[in-house]
Amino acid sequence: MTTQATDQDKIWLxxxxxxKLKAELENLQGPVRQEIIERISAARDEGDLKENGGYHAAKEEQGKIEGRIRQLEDMLRRAEVGETPKDDGVVEQGMKVTVKFAGDDETETFLLANRELEDEDIEVYSAESPMGKALIGAKKGDKVSYEAPNGRSIEVEVVDAVPYTG
Incomplete structure (x- = not known):
C-alpha cells in the first residue's frame, strides 16, 4: 500500500x-553496500567473531549505511521537485540568502532548503524553521522578525537573495 505524502510531509528540492540525493542513494545501494558485504565476509572468514574487531566495525558501518539508505529512500519518496527559483531577490526555497541580524554588522549566508542538502560549501536552514518561515516572500532590504525557540524576538534584514546553483 502506497501512501501519498501530505503537504506537511513533503520535502521541497x-x-x-x-x-544529488538520488546519486548518493545509488552509490550506497551499489558499490558501498557491496564493499561492506565483502569486508564482513572477509572478517567472518578469520574465525572467532566474538573477538573480531574488523567484523564488528564492518557490521556497525553496515547498520549506519542501511539507515542512511532508508532515510534517502523516504526523502526521495516525499520529494516535491521544484524549479530553481527566479533571480528576483524574493526569498523562497532554493535561494542562497544573506541576512544581517539587527545590531550586528556581520552577515550570514545560507541556503534556504531541506537540511539534508547541507554540505561543506554552505549551511542550510529549513524553510520550516522560525527564521525560514519569516523570510519566505521577503525581498532584499526587507526586515523581518521571528520568534526564536527561547522566546526572544529576533529581527533580520535581507541583504541578498539569489538562486542557489550548487
Missing amino acids: TQDGYD
Missing part, C-alpha cells in the same frame, strides 16, 4: 538537489 530543486532538480539538482533531488539528483
Whole structure:
C-alpha cells in the first residue's frame, strides 16, 4: 500500500538537489553496500567473531549505511521537485540568502532548503524553521522578525537573495 505524502510531509528540492540525493542513494545501494558485504565476509572468514574487531566495525558501518539508505529512500519518496527559483531577490526555497541580524554588522549566508542538502560549501536552514518561515516572500532590504525557540524576538534584514546553483 502506497501512501501519498501530505503537504506537511513533503520535502521541497530543486532538480539538482533531488539528483544529488538520488546519486548518493545509488552509490550506497551499489558499490558501498557491496564493499561492506565483502569486508564482513572477509572478517567472518578469520574465525572467532566474538573477538573480531574488523567484523564488528564492518557490521556497525553496515547498520549506519542501511539507515542512511532508508532515510534517502523516504526523502526521495516525499520529494516535491521544484524549479530553481527566479533571480528576483524574493526569498523562497532554493535561494542562497544573506541576512544581517539587527545590531550586528556581520552577515550570514545560507541556503534556504531541506537540511539534508547541507554540505561543506554552505549551511542550510529549513524553510520550516522560525527564521525560514519569516523570510519566505521577503525581498532584499526587507526586515523581518521571528520568534526564536527561547522566546526572544529576533529581527533580520535581507541583504541578498539569489538562486542557489550548487
